[in-house]
Amino acid sequence: MRESVSFRVFRWIVLIPLSIFVLVPLYAMVTSALKPLRDVQSAFQWWPEHLTLEPFVQMWSTVPLGKYFMNSIVVAVSATAFSVVIATIAAYAISRYQFRGRGLFSGVVLSTQMFPGVLFLLPLFVIFVNIDKSLGFTLLYQTRLGLIVTYLTFTLPFSVWMLASYMDGIPRELDEAARVDGSSAMGALVRVILPAARPGIIAVSVYAFMNAWGEILFASQMTNNQTRTLSIGLQAYATEQIVLWNQVMAAAFVVSVPVVVGFLLLQRHLVAGLTAGAVK
Amino acid sequence: MATLLGNSHRQGRSSLGQPQANRSAPPWRERVPWKRITPYLLILPAIAFELLVHVVPMFVGIWMSFIRLTQQYLSDWQHAPFAGLANYGKAVDFGNVLGHQLASSFGVTLAFTVLVIGSAYLFGLSAAIVLQRSFRGRGLLRTVFLIPYAIPAYAGIITWKFMLQRDTGLVNELVVHVLHLTDQPPFWLLGSNSFWVLVIVTIWQTWPFAFLMLMAGMQSIPDELYQAAVVDGASDWQQIRYITVRLMKPVSMVLLLLLFLWTFRDFNTPFVLFGAQPPPQANLLVVNIYQSSFIQWNFGLGSAMSVLLMFFLILVAGVWALVRKAADRDA
Numbered sequence: 001m002r003e004s005v006s007f008r009v010f011r012w013i014v015l016i017p018l019s020i021f022v023l024v025p026l027y028a029m030v031t032s033a034l035k036p037l038r039d040v041q042s043a044f045q046w047w048p049e050h051l052t053l054e055p056f057v058q059m060w061s062t063v064p065l066g067k068y069f070m071n072s073i074v075v076a077v078s079a080t081a082f083s084v085v086i087a088t089i090a091a092y093a094i095s096r097y098q099f100r101g102r103g104l105f106s107g108v109v110l111s112t113q114m115f116p117g118v119l120f121l122l123p124l125f126v127i128f129v130n131i132d133k134s135l136g137f138t139l140l141y142q143t144r145l146g147l148i149v150t151y152l153t154f155t156l157p158f159s160v161w162m163l164a165s166y167m168d169g170i171p172r173e174l175d176e177a178a179r180v181d182g183s184s185a186m187g188a189l190v191r192v193i194l195p196a197a198r199p200g201i202i203a204v205s206v207y208a209f210m211n212a213w214g215e216i217l218f219a220s221q222m223t224n225n226q227t228r229t230l231s232i233g234l235q236a237y238a239t240e241q242i243v244l245w246n247q248v249m250a251a252a253f254v255v256s257v258p259v260v261v262g263f264l265l266l267q268r269h270l271v272a273g274l275t276a277g278a279v280k
Numbered sequence: 281m282a283t284l285l286g287n288s289h290r291q292g293r294s295s296l297g298q299p300q301a302n303r304s305a306p307p308w309r310e311r312v313p314w315k316r317i318t319p320y321l322l323i324l325p326a327i328a329f330e331l332l333v334h335v336v337p338m339f340v341g342i343w344m345s346f347i348r349l350t351q352q353y354l355s356d357w358q359h360a361p362f363a364g365l366a367n368y369g370k371a372v373d374f375g376n377v378l379g380h381q382l383a384s385s386f387g388v389t390l391a392f393t394v395l396v397i398g399s400a401y402l403f404g405l406s407a408a409i410v411l412q413r414s415f416r417g418r419g420l421l422r423t424v425f426l427i428p429y430a431i432p433a434y435a436g437i438i439t440w441k442f443m444l445q446r447d448t449g450l451v452n453e454l455v456v457h458v459l460h461l462t463d464q465p466p467f468w469l470l471g472s473n474s475f476w477v478l479v480i481v482t483i484w485q486t487w488p489f490a491f492l493m494l495m496a497g498m499q500s501i502p503d504e505l506y507q508a509a510v511v512d513g514a515s516d517w518q519q520i521r522y523i524t525v526r527l528m529k530p531v532s533m534v535l536l537l538l539l540f541l542w543t544f545r546d547f548n549t550p551f552v553l554f555g556a557q558p559p560p561q562a563n564l565l566v567v568n569i570y571q572s573s574f575i576q577w578n579f580g581l582g583s584a585m586s587v588l589l590m591f592f593l594i595l596v597a598g599v600w601a602l603v604r605k606a607a608d609r610d611a
Binding site: 003004006007010011014015018019021022023024025026028029032040041042043044046086087089090092093094097099102105108112115116117118119120121122123124126127149150152153154156157160185210213214216217220221230231234235245248249252253255256259260263264267270271 | 316318319320322323325326327329330332333334335336337338340341344349403406407409410411413415421423424425426427428429430431432433434435436438439440442443445447448449450452453457484488492495496499515516517545547548551552566569570573574579582583586587589590593
């Protein structure tokens, strides 16, 4: 297809500034992570004069980054796993069954998306404190379990909605055939629907993991020194007398790599999932 | 004992592999209308968690906005004195410091939201349009553009914070030594600059999502439409205007609502850039609520402000639904 000159010019007028806008912070992050401390304490150097890997070593001992990392992994992986399993089962019910309250359920689930997190944060804080008080031991307040429970529900509404739309696109004959052959409802879900809905499930998992890995508001009040996750832990470098910017940048780089790589590898599925689900 | 029996029967049934096998089940199993309650059992876990984390706290939150829940009553909330509408009164009393703060914070948040979603949508739409047809470097650019969305919010924002440092930041190096716009390096994280910084950093994180949604939407436009347009002699610009933009209208409507709801209650950007006490020019509503709750430990007032925020968002969504209905009728 031939393109007009004006369109080709327009393309680069759009792409060049956007690329610069996107890439400059990433460049600053990566190069500063490789600079010795004195070089990030003076005027910014476009080309790093001295390269070192020391920030990547030191960052683990300046703050307990390893512990934060572990907490984030446990919380994000568990929240994602639970959220995806629960959402898949609920989406299956919505997509394949007619039942009273189906519309109400979808409506309530979706509308919770609209409410500001801070509205839940205060009562949840109070509820967790009081549940623990009546139990006599710390179960939810400032524990990883409390955070897992919270995060898994954050992504549940969107996941249910997207998976239900995705499953609507899978022909009913497939699972009905399985039911005739003697599968139970769960059997049909596991053997027929799950394989067919894989792109949707991957998309939802990526979404849930990114959400739990990056959440800040709840993590700031629902964690303590022992359960702190990366989103709050990373700011610990800034409470030192001098901010060790090279280590902050190294840590920011290290916590970003797994999510960014995972996201970019799976983005094809995410686009497919979005096309089937949200974009209707 | 009953559960034991039930289990052994269930095992027997699955080993036979036939659903009809439950004829041999104990009478209570036959009385339960499994077919009817299956969907309810399937949505039960989702409902339980939604109730615990969303629905119950929402009602508790509304109730909390009517009591005087200060620090001393926090673990003894049943005994906090009833306050009636006093918390709401305090929140909207614009003569009062707190009320004045809330009003100015609302204005800041509204201006911030409009600027961010306007730019994010424009950037996302332009990028999706120019990346629709394949050319050299398209795949790479697409990937690069998604990075700010994929990166954890705090990692991206803290990098911006580093770039905006007065003496050691990249931005002032650019402004003072490369572009020579000024001799005095400005403070970016204080005063009125802080508002613009907040807007730009939020756009940086937000626009790739608009790009992603619009790109996904554009993939569903059939190629034949463009081919037919070319046959009819339509220029690139006419194709964009009459096919791409027009067919993206439903997606755009959903996208703009999502962007509004997310941006209006943004907490991450101001919190990481400025901490819990941002300069007044960058004091977004949610940070303001956070402050009155967790810094001043006045949960009653914080809840009242949250409820007001919720009603505002419901109002916006309602207006949006009306606009969409009207748009559907016209189409």
